[in-house]
Amino acid sequence: AQSVTQLDSQVPVFEEAPVELRCNYSSSVSVYLFWYVQYPNQGLQLLLKYLSGSTLVESINGFEAEFNKSQTSFHLRKPSVHISDTAEYFCAVSRRGSQGNLIFGKGTKLSVKP
């Protein structure tokens, strides 16, 4: 069975500071990795994903995540955050070669302060 651990339930940061949201997973099979974001009063949106190839993946709004197989991690980073990045971020995995249901972590609330 797969599981996802997001170590930080809340991360407060100041605007323009760097941020890292941690995600570790456990799986006996190969997985796909995802980060979803939920802005206030909105649904879940896919932020970025790792399927194969380069272990560093990027989103259009400056976030990046690196797949580290040896550490079973997929941490999300941004070098300089904006107020508009305030949201809840969810790390998720799905099994390769299987149906696409996702296994989520508990989420990390990122709060960006001016």
Place this chain on the structure above:
Amino acid sequence: EAGVTQFPSHSVIEKGQTVTLRCDPISGHDNLYWYRRVMGKEIKFLLHFVKESKQDESGMPNNRFLAERTGGTYSTLKVQPAELEDSGVYFCASSQEFEATEAFFGQGTRLTVV
């Protein structure tokens, strides 16, 4: 193109009553998923439809929950009778491929059972 749409956005019902949630997936997406997030916990998989067939309903909590997808288009999730622990946010997602490398989520239905 319209995204995944869920109705209602909020529902407050009394314990013992019945509630029906609806999900309209993205047109052409054969795969439809229901997830639930109970307050403070992970978003958890409930079930997966491929067209009108239930592919996997291993996440359904008990027989008070009934999901249908007649005609392989929209889906409904009925809770009857509702209990206090059913409160949470119910998300619907859809994807084009069985091995979902990307799932599109709706805004969710916030269900409160009092």
